[in-house]
Amino acid sequence: MRPLTPLAYDDLTAVDDVCLKRPSWVVHQGVWSNALDVYRASGGDPWKVKPVPLPDDVREAMRELYGSRRKGGHIKRIRNYPFAGSCPVCGSHSTGSVDHYLPKDEYPEFSIYSLNLVPACAHCNSDEKGTVFVGPLAPARFIHPYFDSISAKPILSVEITSPYDAARIRAVPASGLSGNELEIVRFHVGTLLGGAFEKFVGNLWVRLPAALAAQSKGMAAAGQIDVLGLIKGNLAYAEGTTGLNSWTTGFYRGVLADAGAVAYLAAKTAEAGK
Ligand SMILES: [Zn+2]
Incomplete structure (x- = not known):
């Protein structure tokens, strides 16, 4: 557990590029870009960021963007984030993985969003937390390495x-x-x-x-x-x-x-x- 500075990446241009290649998504482009703005403004807080209502086929295709891009580009850079010592998310003594702060099942619109992808470890991606991404009562939630300074x-x-x-x-x-x-x-x-x-x-x-x-x-x-x-x-x-x-x-x-x-x-x- 430690605060991290996110890697610089132009997510809004990435959204534009994806939509350019899929003409049927142009109608969703504004909603998608806006969702990224909401995420950034509220620090990814699951009590404030609500999933965007998009058609199921679009949601599924957004999830798949992660699978097709995970081995290169900004996701690879986040996986190889240069820090020492322990996992920024859980504090274990290994690194080398990437975790979705808000899971792509519930929030496919953030499946490749750089601020939602945090360097983590295999333990963070194991079944320990299951599908849990928010606590039972506000303000309980996970600590976000990019937005919370609490772990300093x-x-x-x-x-x-x-x-x-x-x-x-x-x-x-x-x-x-x-x-x-x-x-x-x-x-x-x-x-x-x-x-x-x-x-x-x-x-x-x-x-x-x-x-x-x-x-x-x-x-x-x-x-x-x-x-x-x-x-x-x-x-x-x-x-x-x-x-x-x-x-x-x-x-x-x-x-x-x-x-x-x-x-x-x-x-x-x-x-x-x-
Ligand atoms: Zn971890």
């Missing part, structure tokens, strides 16, 4: 449910959020970061005592390891290398916020270091 600050954390020996860890909003921001982040992390995230952070958790013991080798006797300091260091390193809201960063943020978890890790790390 810490928004991802985890909740660790004891017993710590068999902890269940799930994604939650970081502390310090309120109002609409909190509702949007809660929906985003609660809907998008499911089983794959829990497995990832579960593995980090199980391996953490041994990792902390290895990090502290030579620094202190097993009983006096500064576990809190080590975790803070790991959080800072994750922020710097993978981003403020990557899965790893969110994991360490949540561990630090849980005094019981830190105490448990201190005991386990001392054991592992013996």
